Amino acid sequence: MAETLALLLLAHVLADFVLQPGRMAQAKAAGHPGWMLAHVGIVGAVTAVLLGVQTAEAAWVVAGLTLAHLVIDAAKVGLSARLSGIAGFVADQVAHLVTxxxxxxxxPQMWANGLWAAHAPLWLPAAVALMAGAVLATRAGGFALGLLMRPWGEVGLDGLPGGGRIIGMLERGIIFLLILAGEPGGIGFLIAAKSVLRFGAVKEESRLSEYVIIGTLASFGWAMLMAIGTVMLLSALPPLGIPDLSP
Structure with a gap:
């Protein structure tokens, strides 16, 4: 089961956060049926390719999963007036995860019965889980944090265009790696370093300091949650074969 889940998860995050351009996401949110169908087509195609679908049963399962993705996305559009922003994003992703x-x-044997399993190394599903977790921690986290902070969009730091987004992705990526490396204590040093670097910019502005604190804690919390989930999935998979680097 864990191997199949890892491949399904990677297919999902690739389709939702890597292969879905901003134009497509905006058109979907506006209820444009053509873009919605194009997106779910990508979901189905990526899932089928990664699993190496070669039986009629597996093809029907992927088709059903693709239909479920369409229903969830359509429901999100239909409920956008009541369930928007970060709440809508989290509800949408939880619903996809449940499917x-x-x-x-x-x-559970979809991966084992697929085209690639017989030729793939044993560590491949673990590598796939690691890739999926990294995308969720960094790129998906960027979307989640953007929605969370949207109500306070007029508050922010003047800096490089897109600098905050890049900093956020880097910090979540570092936290993800620290937890997977078994060094969560390093997160404290990251918090301290960011606090020192931001201190001069926010020390005299309470609204701005609160904005930075909320964004930082949410970003760190998201990365930690995704890293913990990845570790849990990795524990059910054959090991990657990476040596223990701890002293």
């Missing part, structure tokens, strides 16, 4: 867990639980 992935359901499929992996009911058809």
């Amino acid at each position: 992935l867990l359901l499929v992996a639980g009911l058809w």
